Amino acid sequence: MESQHVLIIGAGLAGTCLAHQLIANGHRVQLVDRGINHSTAVAAGMVNPMVFRRMNKSWRLDEFMIDARNYYLQLEQVLDSKLFHPIVIRRMLSSEQERNYWLDRQKTPEFQTYLSEITPADESYSRAHNQFGSGRLKSCFWVDAKAYYEHNLDYFERKGSLLKEDFDLSSFDEINLNYNGKTYDKVVFAVGYQQMNTPFFKELPIQQTKGQSIRVHSKEIPENESLNRKCFVLPLGNNVFRIGATYEWDNPDLTPTEEAKKELMDHLSVLGSYSYEIIDQQVGVRPTVLDRRPILGAHHSIKNLYLFNGLGTKGYLMAPTLARELADFMFEGIPLDKEISIERFYSKSNVPIV
Ligand SMILES: Cc1cc2nc3c(=O)[nH]c(=O)nc-3n(C[C@H](O)[C@H](O)[C@H](O)COP(=O)(O)OP(=O)(O)OC[C@H]3O[C@@H](n4cnc5c(N)ncnc54)[C@H](O)[C@@H]3O)c2cc1C
Structure with missing residues (x-):
C-alpha cells in the first residue's frame, strides 16, 4: 500500500501506540501534543490480568497480553529506555468465596498462565494481614509510565514528527484535512479525557x-x-x-x-x-x-477523521492491540469489533446518539 501521512492529535498511550503501528506499516506520522500529560505519564502502568471479585480474566486478555508484552519489549529497543518490569502480584484474598474461585480456576488450562496454584506458604503468608490466604498471579508486568511518555516525546521530536503545542483548531480545516498549511491523508484524535474540548466526537460519552x-x-x-x-x-x-x-x-x-x-x-x-x-x-x-469499552472508529460525516479513546483503567494492556485494529480499519477497511466501534453510539441514520 502507498505510504500515507497521518496527523495524530495526542501523544499519550493511544496516540503513540498508533503512531508506532503506522510507522511499522510504512506510513508517516505527525503527532501534536502539548507536552503535558495527566494520564499515560502518571499511571502506575500495571498490567494485571485478572478481575478479582469473581476471579475472571480481563476482557480479551490472552490476545491483548501477547501484543502488549511484545510491544513494550520492542519499544525498549526503539526508545533505548527500560520500560518493561515483570512482577508477581500477590492477592490477599478477601473472602472464602474468592478463595474458592481461585482454587477452582487454578486447575483449568484457561487460567494456568495467570494463576499460580495456592501453596501452604501462600495460605500462611505472614507479611500482610491474612484472613483467607493469598494467591500469586503470573505473567504480570508494569510499564514505567513516566519514561514511556517522556521517551516517546523525545523520540518523535528527534524524528521531526512531533509538534509540541496546543492543537490550534483555527488552523485546522477538517474538510481538506489541512493543519497549519500541511495537508494530511488521515487525521486521528487521541486526546484522552480532554475529548470534550474538541468539537469532533464531543457528543460521545x-x-x-x-x-x-x-x-x-x-x-x-x-x-x-x-x-x-x-x-x-x-x-x-x-x-x-x-x-x-x-x-x-x-x-x-x-x-x-x-x-x-x-x-x-x-x-x-x-x-x-x-x-x-x-x-x-x-x-x-x-x-x-460507561460500558467499559474503548471507542475507536471513523467520524460519522467527516471523511478520514478518526477517534482512538476510552482506554479507561486498562490502557497499558489494551492499547497495542487496539492500535493495530484501528490501523487495519483505517487502511484495510477491516471492520472494528462492534464492542469497541464508535458505531455503537451512532443511530441507523448515522447521527450520534446522545
Ligand atoms: C492515577 C491513574 C492510574 C492509572 N493506572 C493504570 C494502570 O496501572 N494500568 C493501566 O493500564 N492503566 C492505568 N491508568 C489508565 C491509563 O493511564 C489510560 O488508560 C491511558 O493513559 C489513556 O491514554 P490516552 O492516550 O487515551 O490519554 P492521555 O494519556 O490523556 O493522552 C492524551 C494526550 O493528548 C494531549 N492533548 C489533549 N488535548 C490536546 C490539545 N488540544 N492539544 C495538544 N495536545 C493535546 C495531552 O497533552 C496528552 O498527552 C491509570 C490512569 C490514572 C489517571
Missing part, C-alpha cells in the same frame, strides 16, 4: 475519572511482590512503593486531595500495619466509557 496515588518509603513493606487488596502496592525499588489508586467519577480536577490520601492510607492499612513516610501524591484523569 467519554467520561473523566480522576485517579490519585501516593508514593511511600518503607522498610517494612515487602519489595519482591506487588501486594493487592483494596489497593495495589507497586514496589519501585529502593524501598519506594506506589499505592493506588482512587476512582473519582466525573471529576477532571487535577488537585491532590487529603480525602484521597486518607483513603489510600486506610486501604494500605488493610494490607498491613507497616510504618512508612509519604513521599508525594500523584493525580491523573482516565478517559472512561
